[in-house]
Amino acid sequence: MSLNVVTLVGRVGGDPDVKYFESGSVKCRLTLAVNRQTRNSDQPDWFNLELWGKQADVAANYVRKGSLIGVKGSLKFDAWVDRNTGANRTSPIVVVERLQLLGSKRDSEGGSSGGSDTPGYEDDF
Structure with missing residues (x-):
């Protein structure tokens, strides 16, 4: 049996680096401070x-430097x-x-930090 699971919660270190490929694929790179x-x-x-894919699109549109995010991956x-x-x-x-x-939506607009106060904003993508 093998297991490769990483779960992190932290703040994004810079705006997303997004690349769109001719094949239609989307790739996004971020740094995360934990x-x-x-x-x-x-x-x-x-x-x-x-x-990659939908996750990369969401990050490109909604994640900015300083955003609080949680990720699960390998x-x-x-x-x-x-x-x-x-x-x-x-x-x-x-x-x-x-x-x-x-x-919260205010966090992404430079306001005070706190939990999500916008319905659906904390949803998984």
């Missing part, structure tokens, strides 16, 4: 996210050879299967 509590302060862990590793050094490199990426918008 606070890790330590004795002295909260330290963010940064995750690279990759979304972990994969991109691998490449560094052009300058010739060294093999890898980067972990969370491939998102489920996106949940957790902040």
